[in-house]
Amino acid sequence: MALRDQNRAPLLSRLSQPVLLGLGFAVLIAISAASIWLVNQARSDAAAVAHTLEVENSLAQIQVLVRRAESGQRGFLLTRNPSYLQLFDNSSRDLVPELGEIATLTADNPNQTGTIQTLLPKIREKMDELGQTVQLGRQGRWDEALAIVNTNRGELVMRDIASAIEMMKAEEERLLGSRTASARESAQWLLLVNIVGVIAIISVAAVSVHLSQRTNRALRQAHAALAVINVDLERRVEERTADLQEANQEIQSFAYIVSHDLRSPLVNIMGFTSELEELRTDLFHRISGLRERAGDTNAAQDEELAQDFTEAFGFIKASIIKMDRLIKAILDLSRQGRAEFQPVPVDANALVENIASTVAHQLMARDAKIEIAKLPPLVTDRIALEQIFTNLIDNAVKYLRTDVPGRIEVNAIESSAYITFLVSDNGRGIDSKDRARVFELFRRSGPQDTPGEGIGLAHVRTLVRRMGGSVMLDSELGRGTTFKVTLPRTLTMQRQGE
Amino acid sequence: MVNHVTIIMIEDDEGHARLIEKNIRRAGVLNEIVPFKDGTSALTHLFGPDGSGAVSAGRALLVLLDLNLPDMTGVDILKRIKENEHLKRSPVVVLTTTDDKVEIQRCYDLGANVYVTKPVNYENFANAIRQLGLFFSVIQVPEAK
Numbered sequence: 309m310a311l312r313d314q315n316r317a318p319l320l321s322r323l324s325q326p327v328l329l330g331l332g333f334a335v336l337i338a339i340s341a342a343s344i345w346l347v348n349q350a351r352s353d354a355a356a357v358a359h360t361l362e363v364e365n366s367l368a369q370i371q372v373l374v375r376r377a378e379s380g381q382r383g384f385l386l387t388r389n390p391s392y393l394q395l396f397d398n399s400s401r402d403l404v405p406e407l408g409e410i411a412t413l414t415a416d417n418p419n420q421t422g423t424i425q426t427l428l429p430k431i432r433e434k435m436d437e438l439g440q441t442v443q444l445g446r447q448g449r450w451d452e453a454l455a456i457v458n459t460n461r462g463e464l465v466m467r468d469i470a471s472a473i474e475m476m477k478a479e480e481e482r483l484l485g486s487r488t489a490s491a492r493e494s495a496q497w498l499l500l501v502n503i504v505g506v507i508a509i510i511s512v513a514a515v516s517v518h519l520s521q522r523t524n525r526a527l528r529q530a531h532a533a534l535a536v537i538n539v540d541l542e543r544r545v546e547e548r549t550a551d552l553q554e555a556n557q558e559i560q561s562f563a564y565i566v567s568h569d570l571r572s573p574l575v576n577i578m579g580f581t582s583e584l585e586e587l588r589t590d591l592f593h594r595i596s597g598l599r600e601r602a603g604d605t606n607a608a609q610d611e612e613l614a615q616d617f618t619e620a621f622g623f624i625k626a627s628i629i630k631m632d633r634l635i636k637a638i639l640d641l642s643r644q645g646r647a648e649f650q651p652v653p654v655d656a657n658a659l660v661e662n663i664a665s666t667v668a669h670q671l672m673a674r675d676a677k678i679e680i681a682k683l684p685p686l687v688t689d690r691i692a693l694e695q696i697f698t699n700l701i702d703n704a705v706k707y708l709r710t711d712v713p714g715r716i717e718v719n720a721i722e723s724s725a726y727i728t729f730l731v732s733d734n735g736r737g738i739d740s741k742d743r744a745r746v747f748e749l750f751r752r753s754g755p756q757d758t759p760g761e762g763i764g765l766a767h768v769r770t771l772v773r774r775m776g777g778s779v780m781l782d783s784e785l786g787r788g789t790t791f792k793v794t795l796p797r798t799l800t801m802q803r804q805g806e
Numbered sequence: 807m808v809n810h811v812t813i814i815m816i817e818d819d820e821g822h823a824r825l826i827e828k829n830i831r832r833a834g835v836l837n838e839i840v841p842f843k844d845g846t847s848a849l850t851h852l853f854g855p856d857g858s859g860a861v862s863a864g865r866a867l868l869v870l871l872d873l874n875l876p877d878m879t880g881v882d883i884l885k886r887i888k889e890n891e892h893l894k895r896s897p898v899v900v901l902t903t904t905d906d907k908v909e910i911q912r913c914y915d916l917g918a919n920v921y922v923t924k925p926v927n928y929e930n931f932a933n934a935i936r937q938l939g940l941f942f943s944v945i946q947v948p949e950a951k
Contacts, residue, residue, distance in 0.1 A: 571903045572874070574926055576821030582928040583828070632926045643906075 325519060332512040339505030346498040353491030359413070360484040363420075366410045367473050367480075373403045374434060374469060378462070381438045385445055385453055396442060400435060407431065419479050427472040434465045556645070563642035567635045574635070578628050581621060588617050634750060637763045641749065641770055649689035649775065651799040656683035656729070659690070660718050663697050667705050676705065676714025683720045684727055688799040692771045697731070699764040700791050704733035706758050707789075726777070727797055732790040738783040747779070768793070775799055811866040811947045813839045816848040816883065817901075818875050822924070826870065826901070829932050833939025837868075845878035849886065852893060859892040862950045867893070868942065871918075873902040873909065881912060888917035892950045899938065 380396030383389070407428065414420035437456065444453035456462075592614055596607065657680065664671075664678045671678060678701070686693075701716065708714035712734065719730040738746055742753035749766040768791075772779045776796050783789040813830070817823040823841050830839070842848035852869075854861030869887060873880035880900065887893045897919040904910075905923040913921050922938060925931045 568874070568903060571926060572819050572822065575903065575924055575928075575931060576819065576825070578926060578928040579825040579931060580821065582932070583825075629927075 325516065328512055328516045328519070332509060332516075335505055335508040335512065339501060342501040342505075343498060346494050346501065349494040350491055350498070353487055353494060356487040357484060357491065360480045360487065363410070363413050363480050364477060366406060366413060367476055370403065370406050370410060370431070371470065371473050373399045373406060374431060374466070377403065377435065377438055378466065381442055382457075384442060385450070385457065388445070388450070393442065393446075396438065400439070403431070403435070414476070417479070417483075420476055423472055423476050423479070427469065427476070430465055430468045430472060434462060434469060437462045437465065560642045560645040563638050563645075567638040567642065570635050571632075574628060574632060578625075578632075581624050581628070585621055588614075588621075633761060637749070637761055641763070641767060644695075644767065645770055645774065649692060649799060649801065651687050651801065652690055653685060653687050654690050654693055655685055656693070656720070659694060660697055660701075663694065663701050666698075667701060670705050671714070671716075674705070674708050674710075674714050676708055676716065678716040678718070681717070681719045683718065683729070684722050684797075686727055686795065686797050686799075688775065688795060692775060693795075696768050696771055696793060697729075699768045700731040700793070703764055703791075704731060704735060704789070706760070707735040707754070708733060709736050709786075722797075725797055726794050728792050728794040730790055730792055732788060734788040737785040737787050737789050738781065739785050740783075743781055743783065746781070811837050811868055813837050813868050813870060813942070814848065814852065815839055815841045815870040816845065816875065816880065817841065817870070817872045818843050819872070822872070825931070826935055829935035830939040830942070832932075833936040833943065835939045835942050837942070845875045845880070845883055849883065852887065853890065859890040859950075862892050862896075864949055866947045866949045867896040868947050869896060869898045871898055871900050871902075873900060873904055873913075881909075881916065884913060884916050884918055895948045896950055897945065897947060901938075 377396050377399035380392045380394070380399060383392035384396065411424060411428075414424060441453040441456050444450070444456070592610060595610060599605075599607070599610070660680050660683060664680060667678075670676075697718075701718075704716045705714075708716075715734045717730070717732045719732070721728045721730065736754060738753045742751075745751045746753050746762075747765050747769045748762075750762040751766075752760060752762040769779050772793055772795065776799070777794045779794070780792045781789055782792070813835075815823060815826065817826065820843065823843075827839055827841075840851070842851065849857075852862055852867075853859045869883075871880045871883060875883075880902065884898055884900065887896065887898055894917070898917070899920040899922065900913050900918045901922045901924060903924050910921050920938075920941075922934060925934060
């Protein structure tokens with residue numbers, strides 16, 4: 309079915325949209341977290357690299373200072389010029405904090421700390437040797453000083469220092485290499501994560517856009533389909549309404565024509581029956597005259613014949629009168645069906661109270677009461693509403709029980725557009741098999757002990773239907789009846805026949 | 807009503823026509839009654855073959871008209887009579903079963919002189935026709951020109 313398919317697509321999209329949104333957010337959060345972590349990583353990598361360079365720099369400085377101290381010592385011993393002592397003293401002085409710094413810088417690395425443990429005594433030994441020779445030179449004991457230098461011990465120590473520093477440098481180079489590699493790896497990961505994230509987000513967005521478009525398309529199609537259905541529905545409702553109105557009008561005009569045309573022959577039947585009655589009088593007059601002239605004095609047979617005549621005429625006339633009433637009822641009903649309604653604001657309370665006052669003497673005679681609740685006002689045809697209530701209240705009064713005090717109630721239940729009027733009685737009730745029949749023309753229920761034609765409720769139903777309402781009844785035989793008349797709060801003029 | 811006035815009775819139901827005639831006679835009206843059972847023959851009589859109505863010139867006519875006719879409605883006949891130069895002053899009595907207010911108004915609007923509804927109850931019917939007969943005996947009817 310086309311309709312079911314149209315339903316499925318928006319359902320899928322409705323489910324997918326939040327999922328996609330969640331997915332998009334998750335990807336963004338992952339990228340951000342990864343980026344922050346990787347940037348931090350890169351920063352610590354860079355710090356490590358800087359640290360390595362600092363260590364290398366410090367080592368180079370130490371080497372240079374030792375060499376310069378040695379150069380100062382050599383220059384002093386060679387030239388005996390005390391200005392070289394300046395160089396030696398400065399270098400010796402600067403070397404002390406530099407040694408402290410390298411120890412601090414490499415404190416975190418056990419390899420380097422180990423090497424420093426061998427390096428520091430060597431430097432101290434070298435500096436002691438240099439200090440000793442310089443001291444001897446100052447005291448003028450040049451030969452002794454040169455003798456120490458000539459032992460070549462200083463040179464050996466110097467070589468040890470150089471090799472220890474080279475070892476440390478190599479270690480730092482190794483560290484630098486691994487740290488640079490790690491930094492490069494971090495940068496690559498950062499790039500990769502970002503690229504993957506961007507691709508993921510673009511995909512999510514693309515799927516989302518696609519789904520939105522599909523939803524929109526489905527919505528548009530559904531809208532179009534709905535519009536078509538609506539138009540079709542309206543057209544059909546209009547057609548049906550027109551058909552119904554036409555049928556209704558046909559029935560009305562049929563009822564009118566039939567009842568009208570039935571009256572004409574009835575006039576003849578009635579007229580000539582009366583003429584016959586006149587003739588009968590003349591006839592019997594002549595018969596009695598003739599009988600007298602013939603000398604027959606027995607009038608009993610004539611009397612019998614006359615009675616038969618009277619009986620026959622009685623039946624004919626009663627039937628004609630009844631037929632006339634029925635035809636008149638149909639005529640009235642069809643006329644009601646054609647009358648134009650004039651909606652005006654109606655005070656239902658005043659209207660019902662007015663009707664109640666017209667049956668007041670009947671109520672009194674039957675020891676009955678009528679109670680009218682607060683009824684809402686409505687806009688309707690006053691005459692039609694009056695006829696509805698008159699018929700219902702008359703009916704209620706007519707069929708009250710004689711063994712209990714009668715009680716009639718008029719109530720109303722309101723809804724937004726409709727008002728349901730309830731006319732309840734504690735009368736004799738209507739047998740369940742008769743509940744539909746009582747609304748039909750000329751149909752009555754229960755013992756036929758009260759005068760009536762069976763027109764009232766048919767009349768009520770015709771009016772209520774024409775006003776766009778409905779009438780129903782609840783009843784319990786021997787307990788009472790409630791008629792429920794539902795009418796629009798505001799009567800709108802129906803289109804009448806052209 | 808002087809004797810030379812002719813009563814034109816346009817009534818499709820022969821029974822009604824007979825009952826009307828009987829009761830008019832009972833009121834002592836002795837004028838000639840010319841019955842027509844349909845609209846066409848009545849119109850031919852009133853307006854002549856040429857339809858001008860000149861044929862009725864000089865006649866004193868009173869029309870008793872039923873509205874429900876087999877070939878046309880009495881309203882059409884009423885309209886033709888009241889629009890005709892020769893016949894417009896002839897009294898028209900609409901005697902019909904219809905008691906519809908709209909129909910009654912329409913007939914008077916078109917110039918009907920009297921509108922009487924036939925009662926179904928024969929006593930009332932006979933009474934009404936007899937009173938109509940009495941009415942006929944006192945009114946003046948002009949000759950058609």
